[in-house]
Structures are given as structure tokens and as C-alpha cells.
Amino acid sequence: LPPEDKADKSELLWTLLTQGMENMDRDVESIQKHIVNHCQFTLARTQFNLDSFGLYQATALSIKDHLLGMWNVTQQTFTNKDVKRVYYLSLEFLVGRALQNAVLNLDIEGEYSQALMELGTDLEKLYEEEKDAALGNGGLGRLAACFMDSLATLDYPAWGYGIRYRYGMFAQKIVDGAQVEFPDYWISYLNVWEIPRIDVSYSVRFYGEVRVVSDSPRVVEWVGGEVVQAVAYDVPIPGYGTKNCINLRLWSAKPAKEFDLQSFNQGDYLGAIEDRHKSENISQVLYPNDNTYMGKELRLKQQYFFVRATLQDILRRFLKRPREWEELPDKVAIQLNDTHPSIGIVELLRILVDEHGLEFERAWGIVVKSFHFTNHTVLPEALEKWPVELLGHLLPRHLDLIYDINYRFLQQVQAWRPGDMDVLARMSLIDEAHPRSIRMANLAIIGSTHVNGVAALHTQLLKTTIFKDFCEFFGESKFQNKTNGVTPRRWLHQANPGLAAVITSWLESDAWIANLDELAGLRAHIDNPELAADFARVKRANKVRLAELIQSTNGIEVDPDALFDIQVKRIHEYKRQLMNILAVIVRYLAIKEAVAGGASKAELAAAFVARVSxxxxxxxxxxxxxxxxxxxxxxxxxxxxxxxxxxxxxxxxFMPNYNVSLAEVIFPGTDLSEQISCSGMEASGTGVGKATLNGALLICTMDGASIEIAEEIGHDQVFVFGALASEVDGLRAQVQFNTPPDCAPLAKAKAAIRDGTFGNYDEFPLLLDSFSGRNDYYLINTDFESYLDAQARADAVYRDQDAWLRKAILSTAGMGFFSSDRTIRQYAEEIWGVKPCPRE
Ligand code: Z2T
Structure with a gap:
């Protein structure tokens, strides 16, 4: 702290605060006292009303106290050293549960287990009491959570910024075979992990109008409209093997501090109170769309609310010391997780020009140097395009500035390609088609220094298709690849303690947890049958655990010795769950045919590998x-x-309500992981990394991260099939103009659906129509036989368990590259220019 802050504290208070930061004892007895203290005094529970949930909360509160001590010192270190910080801005953080993760990262599981055992409960059981923090849809949100873990672990001076949604991702129930959504009111009455910071709060304006204050020099002011307040809630994020602990700051909308005297003076006191509380709507609910854009005004409000509060917070920190504005990019790197926070580019420009009086070009230069942008999809339906009218109504000054940015930018484009009106229309921030709209990806590109894709193929596609013009205009070096990774802490160490122990014993070290490249050491033992036996034993135990869960949630009994064939991810046509279930139907019909032909049990077993799909x-x-x-x-x-x-x-x-916690049980129990997207459409995929890390074999197309994984673990380990990304356009054209008939197995599967083998549901004809003949956009027919062939190859290898295990071990062993630690190090070194800053 700067010395002047000491002045208002007595020597005693100063000393106690300084000591109190980290006087937490880690012995069993202190832990017990600490937990019981929280039971009695934080939660007000007595011996008569203390249940498992209460004990979970008290345990978590005691762990949080440990984290806060670390957190305070970490933040002070960043401040004292005045290091460049990175800010990760994301509308989604899909963190899941936090207790076990924190206990493992603090390396204190042994002590807590014993402490709780003596108190008559079981730490493992308390883990299950925690509700998932589901503030994300899928891959993009979970990636942000893995990144936070790696940023903390690698001691980077980083902050995450997001929204504290009251309702997270909806809970899914299956009612009469169909999905029904239920609200996820996840903060029951106390979220033990967050610290409300009522002192950290900013106002955010919407609507209103732009007033000209002076013409030359031109000064304008944005006034009127509605004002809401953003209040900070902080979530400590511990790293593994470090005493650093970083912060995830989530904003919650509250009524504005100022009273709107006018509405109160109108005499409608209750009505005016009601109006004020409408502002709380902004942070109520996560939009549940993955890979599709929904042009709702409330969503744009969320985006602006969040970046407005975040930028005020970042600049307040920056301005704590006297600085030149030109220093901003030396102290601040802002990473945009997709275009969702990209209105922040215009907001920073507005702050510099309107609030601090910087000249436009000077301000724009500073803005561009501060921002970087990650794209997560090439699907056109996912690209954000805000109607001009909607944006101009909600954020009138921002629309002005977007026009200014666009005018200057298009002048440069014109100078670059004189007379080329097409390139001008394509690169413009404005899409002139009705309704006219703002292309947020174009804004994010021209407002950032670096743009990156999330896997090699994806980045290549960005550069050659949707961002081709920009790549030619700005030069290739602006466009980088940062192949996604997953955190080995949650996805191996925590989710699969059995395999973690096997790996540690064979490598004679647990260094792999912080340096995943160490896994390659398993290759040295690949011919040792004892290693294979260890892998087999652990996989079987994990399949038994998964089978028990299936029994209790679905009431279906499955055989743990069957091949567990698993596809878990958001349901999307491009991911082709439909192709998977069609192949299951083909298998079913083949079994039926064999039985009808009089096959004996032994003949059936010889013809079919038992599978659980x-x-x-x-x-x-x-x-x-x-x-x-x-x-x-x-x-x-x-x-x-x-x-x-x-x-x-x-x-x-079909397991209901897929979420992070369910994934932690599913991936360790996976034999075969389905990564079967239509090539060129899955930007990366991260589930593929989690499955492979846990020794699953892949059945996959050459798409997204699977390509690089196959390269790293060896092509022999994967069952590859299907069209290549480079072939997809041509094949689609062929399907359009010279539509081939369905291949025989596909025709059979469709016929079975049509003739009511699986019931006569209204959904089926519509579904069948959606991919028939020329409509087969996702190339199910094209890839179908090649997919069946890959499935047959998987069956053949599964019959030879030695061969299967060898591939499973080599899969795990080759996953070093796919640690999110590697990804984050690349971002830090190649984009952000930030260095590790371990606490003092
Ligand atoms: C999302 O999860 C992804 C892309 C999006 O594009 C939006 C959402 Cl919510 C706007 C996924 C990709 O589909 C997936 O391939 C990728 O692995 C993941 O983001 C993380 O990069």
C-alpha cells in the first residue's frame, strides 16, 4: 500500500491486519475449530440443526479464509511491483464446483479429510453438497474457467471479469423423453465463495441522448436515459503449487445510487421504487445459446453493463499512480473472449475522448494497443450483428463513435484497394442489408492488436475465409493461433484420482500436475504389462462408478465390461449427435437381424462387441x-x-443435465470418445482433450483440436473418418446439384424411424426432413459409411484388450501439449506481454 494509507490506522490495527493476513493454521485441530466457528457464528447453526449442507458451507468458508489471506498478499504484490496486468473479459465462466479444487490446490486434503472424519462426516460427501456454478454454456465458458486456473497456477498478474448471473445455465430434465428447462437459482441464500464488495460499485448509463457542449473544439456529452449500478462480487481463484491467488470479479446490477427526484416527486413512491428495481433484470439470467447469436436488447445491455463497470475498474487501478495515457498498453492487456465484450473497444474510446478530452486518433491508438480478441467459431449464425437502430437507441454515443471509426477505417481500405467497392462493403463495420447492423467481429478485429483462433485448422480457416480481407489488409502477423487446452488439475488430478495415482507412481513424481509434458515419460513403460494392468484396473473402477450413476439417474443397468462409447457436449446439428444415434440404430437393426436369423448367444458375442452408447x-x-x-x-x-x-x-x-460435475464422472469412465463434427465446423472442441487425457480413444473427423491431438498422440491411436475440411464445400455443392441417394445403412436406419420402430412422435418426420437429400448440410450421408467403418475398427481393437490399453496409455502420454498452462503461457508471451509475478 502507498504509505499515506497507513496514516489513518493505529499502529496496533496496522500490525494486526498485517499479521492476520496469513495466520491460518493447517493442523487438524485448528481446522476443526475453524469449521465449527463458522457453523456457529457465520451460519448460526447449533448441534440441533446442523446438516450436511451446513457442514459443507462451514468447511468451504474455512477454506475461503485460507484463500483470502493468499489473495490479499497476491494483490498487494501486483500493486507494489506495478506490473502489467492481463484482464480476461468473458460473459461466461463455467467454473463448476470449487471446494475440492481449492482443497487440492492448497494441498490440504489429508488434513481436512481427517478433521471431518473425526467430526463424524466425510469430506468426499461434502464435495457433493456443492451446487455447480454454471455461469456458462459450454466450451467457451469452460475454457475461461480453465484459463483462470492456469493463470493462477503460473503466477500471472491476471483478473477475470464477468457477470454474476442470478440464474445460471438452466437445469435440464427429461420428461416423457423430451428436454424440459428448469431455472438454476444457484445462490440458495449464501454463496460461500464470493465476497460482496459494496464499496466497489460503478454507474452505467443506457439510452439518453448526446448533447453538443462545444463545437470547436468539439465536445459532446452523453446525458439522460437510465442509470444502473454495477456492484462487484469477488471470487478467489487459487492456483496449484503456488501461494498466489487471483480474482474473478463478477458484476451484479443494482438500482442506481442516486434517486431520480422527478419520479419520486410525482407522488408515486411505490411505483418509483418498483421502477428502480427493474434495473436488477440486467444480471438476472445467462443467455443459454451456444454458437448462435440472439439479437435481444437485454443481452446487449448485459454486454455494455459489464464492460462499462470493468473499464472503470481497470482505469481506476491504472490511475492510482500518476501516468500518461500512452502507458495504458504497458500496464494493461484486455482479452476479449469472443465478440461478446467487444463494445468495450468503443467504450474505452468514449472514455478517453469524451471524459478525458483526448484527441480521437491519439485515443484510438491507445485503445487498439490495449485490446486483443479471440474468435471461437466460423459459423455465420453465431456472429454478432447488432441492428443499428437497437444499438443507437441503447448507446447513442457509441453509435456515433462506431460511425467515426468506420469512416476512418474505410478511407484506409479505399487507399489500399482503390475502387474496390466489394471489399469496402465486406470490411465495413456496417452491414447495409436490412435491417442495417453493426458487425461486431469487424469491430473487434480493427479495435485489437492481436486476433486469435482456438486451434490450428480454425485459425487457418479464419485467415482464408471469414477474416480473409482483414488478414490481407493488416498482414498475417496480427492473426495468431492459440490452440485450446484444459487444466490437468480439475480434469485429471481431481476428476480421476485413480489414474493420477498410477501416473505419479510410474513417473515417480507428481510433477506432471504442474507440467503436463511429463506425461510423455509413460512411453518408456509402454511395453510393461503392469502399467497396462494399472490402466485397466483404474478404467474399470471408473466405469463401475459411471455405471452406478447411470443406474441411479436413468434406472438402466449397464455392463462395465462393455465398450463405453460417449458423446457429451451441447446438442448441435454440426456436432452430429444425429449421425451417432443413426449408427446406433444400424447396430440395433443388425443385432435384430442376426437374432431373427437364429444366431446363438455365442455367435452374437462373436459378431458384436457389447456397447453402451x-x-x-x-x-x-x-x-x-x-x-x-x-x-x-x-x-x-x-x-x-x-x-x-x-x-x-x-x-x-441419455444422461440428463450435463454439467461440469457430471463431466468429471463421465470422462474418466470413457473408452471411446465421439468427436464427429462435420469437418471445419468445430473451432476446437475441449471435451476431446478431457477424454484423451483420461485415456479414452478417439473416434473423430479431422476437425478442430482433434487434428493436433492425433498428431501428438500418434495417428495409430485414433479412429479417423470422414470428409476433410478442404473437401466439404465441394461435397456440399455436389449434394446440391447432383444429389446422391442415401447409402444403404442410412436408408435402413431412416426407414426404421419412419415405420415407427421407435414410436411415432411428431418430431421424427421433421427431423428426417431436415437432413434428407439436398438438405444434408452437415454431410451425414456423405460421411456415414466411413463412420461405420471407423466404428468397426474400434470394435476390432476393443476385442484385443492389450492393443486397446496400449493405445489408451499412448493417448494419455501424448497430451502434454493440451494443458491450458501451455495455452496461457503462449497468450502471455506472444500476445499480452505479461510476466509471472509470484507474491512476495
Ligand atoms: C462456444 O462454447 C463456442 C463457440 C462460440 O462461438 C460460442 C460458444 Cl458459447 C461464438 C465453443 C466452440 O464451439 C468450441 O469448438 C470451442 O472449443 C470452444 O468454444 C472454446 O474455444
Missing amino acids: IFAGKAAPGYHNAKRIIRLITAVADVVNNDPDVGSLLKVV
Whole structure:
């Protein structure tokens, strides 16, 4: 702290505060006292009303106290050293549960386990009491959470910024075979992990008008409209093997501090109070769309609310010391997680020009140097395009500035390609088609220094397709690749303690937890049958655990010795869960045919590898075809699972409410992981990393991160099939102009659906129509036989367990590159220019 802050504290208070930062004892007895203290005095529980949830809360509160001590010193270190900080701005942070993660990162599980055992409970059981923090949809949000873990672990001076949604990702129930959404009111009455900072609060304006204060020099003011308050809630993020602890700051909307005297003076006191509270709507709910843009005004309000508060907070920190504005990019790097926070580019420009009087070009130069932008998709339906009218109404001054930015930018484009009106129309921030709209990706590109994709193929596609003009204009060096990774702490160390122990014992070290490249050391033992036996034993135990969960949630009995074939991710046509279930139908029909042909049990076992086909994932509430796919999966499950001809040769399971905690059970129990997107469409995929890390084999197209994973673990380890990204356009054209008939197995599967084998549901004809003949945009027919062939190859290897285990070990062993630690180090060194800053 700067010395003057000491002045208002007595020597005693100063000393106690300084000592109090980290006087937490880690012995069992102190832990017990600390927990019981929280029971009695924070939660006001007595011996008569203390249940498991209360004990979980008290335990978590005691862990949070540990974190806060670390957190305070970490933040002071960043301040004292005046280091450059990185700010990760994301509308989503899909963190899941925090207790076990914190206990493991603090390396204090042994002590807590014993402390709680003596108190008559079980730490593992308390872990299960925690509700997931589901402030994200899928890959993009979970990536942000993995990044926070790596940023903390690697001691980077980083902050995450997001929104404290009152309702997270909806809970999914399956009712009569169909998805039904339920609200996720996740903060029951106390969220133990957050610290409300009522003292950290900023106002945010919407609507209103722009007034000219003076013409030359031109000064304008944005006035009127509605004002709401953003209040900070801080969530400490511990790292592994470090005493650093970083901050995730989430904003919650509250009524403005100032009273609008006018509305109160009108005599409608209760009405005026009611109006004020409408502002709280802004942070109420996470939009549940993955990979699709929804042009709702409330969503743009969320985006602006969040960046307005965040930028005020960042600048307040920057201005704590006397500075030149030109120093901003030396002290601040702002990473935009997709275009969702990209209105921040215009907001920083507005602050510098309107509030601090900087000349436009000077301000713009500073803005561009401060921002960097990650794109997560090439799907056109996901690219944000705000209607000009909507944006101009909500943020009138920002629309002015967007026009100014665009005018200057298009002049440069014109100078670059004189007379080329097409390039001008394509690169403009304004899409002139009706309704006219702002292209947020174009804004994010020209307002940032670096733009990155999330896997090698994805970045290549960005540069050659949707961002081609920009790549030619700015030069290639602006466009970088940062292949996604996952945190080995949550996705191996925490989720799969059995495999973690095996790895540690074979490597004779647990250094892999912080340096995943160490996994390569397993290759030295690849011919040792004992290693294979260890892998087999752990996988079997994890499959038993998963089978028990399936029994309790779905009431289906599955055989842990069957091949567990798993596709878990958001339901989306491009991810082709539909192709998967169609292949399951083909398998089912083949079993039926064999039985009808009089095959004996032994003949059936020789012809078919027993499989459990497991699906999980949420469909966006308005995405009808995705919901129909769920309906088909559950209908097939109903028939197959109850068909005595099939027995344990085939089971189909749709596990409801896929979330982070469920994923932690599913990936360790996966034999075969389905990564079967239509090539060129899955930007990266991160589930693929979690499965492979846990020793699953991949059945995959050459898409997203799978390409690089296959390269790292060896192509022999994966069952590859399907068209390449480079072939997709040509194949689509072919399907359009010279539509091929359905291949025989696909025709059979469709016929079975049509003839009512799986029931006669209204959804089915609509679903079948959506990908028939020329409509087959996702190339299911094109890839189908090649997919079946890959499945047959997987079956063949599974029959040879030694061969399978060898591939499983080599899969895990090759995953070093896909640690989010590697990804974050690359961002830090190649984009942000920030250095590790371990606390003093
Ligand atoms: C999302 O999860 C992803 C992309 C989006 O584009 C939006 C959302 Cl919510 C706007 C996913 C990609 O689909 C996936 O391939 C990728 O692995 C993940 O982001 C993280 O980069």
C-alpha cells in the first residue's frame, strides 16, 4: 500500500491486519475449530440443526479464509511491483464446483479429510453438497474457467471479469423423453465463495441522448436515459503449487445510487421504487445459446453493463499512480473472449475522448494497443450483428463513435484497394442489408492488436475465409493461433484420482500436475504389462462408478465390461449427435437381424462387441432440431434397452443435465470418445482433450483440436473418418446439384424411424426432413459409411484388450501439449506481454 494509507490506522490495527493476513493454521485441530466457528457464528447453526449442507458451507468458508489471506498478499504484490496486468473479459465462466479444487490446490486434503472424519462426516460427501456454478454454456465458458486456473497456477498478474448471473445455465430434465428447462437459482441464500464488495460499485448509463457542449473544439456529452449500478462480487481463484491467488470479479446490477427526484416527486413512491428495481433484470439470467447469436436488447445491455463497470475498474487501478495515457498498453492487456465484450473497444474510446478530452486518433491508438480478441467459431449464425437502430437507441454515443471509426477505417481500405467497392462493403463495420447492423467481429478485429483462433485448422480457416480481407489488409502477423487446452488439475488430478495415482507412481513424481509434458515419460513403460494392468484396473473402477450413476439417474443397468462409447457436449446439428444415434440404430437393426436369423448367444458375442452408447448435453431452448435429436435418442433408448433380443449387447443412455460435475464422472469412465463434427465446423472442441487425457480413444473427423491431438498422440491411436475440411464445400455443392441417394445403412436406419420402430412422435418426420437429400448440410450421408467403418475398427481393437490399453496409455502420454498452462503461457508471451509475478 502507498504509505499515506497507513496514516489513518493505529499502529496496533496496522500490525494486526498485517499479521492476520496469513495466520491460518493447517493442523487438524485448528481446522476443526475453524469449521465449527463458522457453523456457529457465520451460519448460526447449533448441534440441533446442523446438516450436511451446513457442514459443507462451514468447511468451504474455512477454506475461503485460507484463500483470502493468499489473495490479499497476491494483490498487494501486483500493486507494489506495478506490473502489467492481463484482464480476461468473458460473459461466461463455467467454473463448476470449487471446494475440492481449492482443497487440492492448497494441498490440504489429508488434513481436512481427517478433521471431518473425526467430526463424524466425510469430506468426499461434502464435495457433493456443492451446487455447480454454471455461469456458462459450454466450451467457451469452460475454457475461461480453465484459463483462470492456469493463470493462477503460473503466477500471472491476471483478473477475470464477468457477470454474476442470478440464474445460471438452466437445469435440464427429461420428461416423457423430451428436454424440459428448469431455472438454476444457484445462490440458495449464501454463496460461500464470493465476497460482496459494496464499496466497489460503478454507474452505467443506457439510452439518453448526446448533447453538443462545444463545437470547436468539439465536445459532446452523453446525458439522460437510465442509470444502473454495477456492484462487484469477488471470487478467489487459487492456483496449484503456488501461494498466489487471483480474482474473478463478477458484476451484479443494482438500482442506481442516486434517486431520480422527478419520479419520486410525482407522488408515486411505490411505483418509483418498483421502477428502480427493474434495473436488477440486467444480471438476472445467462443467455443459454451456444454458437448462435440472439439479437435481444437485454443481452446487449448485459454486454455494455459489464464492460462499462470493468473499464472503470481497470482505469481506476491504472490511475492510482500518476501516468500518461500512452502507458495504458504497458500496464494493461484486455482479452476479449469472443465478440461478446467487444463494445468495450468503443467504450474505452468514449472514455478517453469524451471524459478525458483526448484527441480521437491519439485515443484510438491507445485503445487498439490495449485490446486483443479471440474468435471461437466460423459459423455465420453465431456472429454478432447488432441492428443499428437497437444499438443507437441503447448507446447513442457509441453509435456515433462506431460511425467515426468506420469512416476512418474505410478511407484506409479505399487507399489500399482503390475502387474496390466489394471489399469496402465486406470490411465495413456496417452491414447495409436490412435491417442495417453493426458487425461486431469487424469491430473487434480493427479495435485489437492481436486476433486469435482456438486451434490450428480454425485459425487457418479464419485467415482464408471469414477474416480473409482483414488478414490481407493488416498482414498475417496480427492473426495468431492459440490452440485450446484444459487444466490437468480439475480434469485429471481431481476428476480421476485413480489414474493420477498410477501416473505419479510410474513417473515417480507428481510433477506432471504442474507440467503436463511429463506425461510423455509413460512411453518408456509402454511395453510393461503392469502399467497396462494399472490402466485397466483404474478404467474399470471408473466405469463401475459411471455405471452406478447411470443406474441411479436413468434406472438402466449397464455392463462395465462393455465398450463405453460417449458423446457429451451441447446438442448441435454440426456436432452430429444425429449421425451417432443413426449408427446406433444400424447396430440395433443388425443385432435384430442376426437374432431373427437364429444366431446363438455365442455367435452374437462373436459378431458384436457389447456397447453402451452414452449421450449427454443441453439443447438451446429455442433450437427445435436439437430438441428433436434428444427426442430421437431417448426413443431409441426406450426400445433398445427393453428389447430382450439385445440384452447387454447394446444399451443407449441419455444422461440428463450435463454439467461440469457430471463431466468429471463421465470422462474418466470413457473408452471411446465421439468427436464427429462435420469437418471445419468445430473451432476446437475441449471435451476431446478431457477424454484423451483420461485415456479414452478417439473416434473423430479431422476437425478442430482433434487434428493436433492425433498428431501428438500418434495417428495409430485414433479412429479417423470422414470428409476433410478442404473437401466439404465441394461435397456440399455436389449434394446440391447432383444429389446422391442415401447409402444403404442410412436408408435402413431412416426407414426404421419412419415405420415407427421407435414410436411415432411428431418430431421424427421433421427431423428426417431436415437432413434428407439436398438438405444434408452437415454431410451425414456423405460421411456415414466411413463412420461405420471407423466404428468397426474400434470394435476390432476393443476385442484385443492389450492393443486397446496400449493405445489408451499412448493417448494419455501424448497430451502434454493440451494443458491450458501451455495455452496461457503462449497468450502471455506472444500476445499480452505479461510476466509471472509470484507474491512476495
Ligand atoms: C462456444 O462454447 C463456442 C463457440 C462460440 O462461438 C460460442 C460458444 Cl458459447 C461464438 C465453443 C466452440 O464451439 C468450441 O469448438 C470451442 O472449443 C470452444 O468454444 C472454446 O474455444
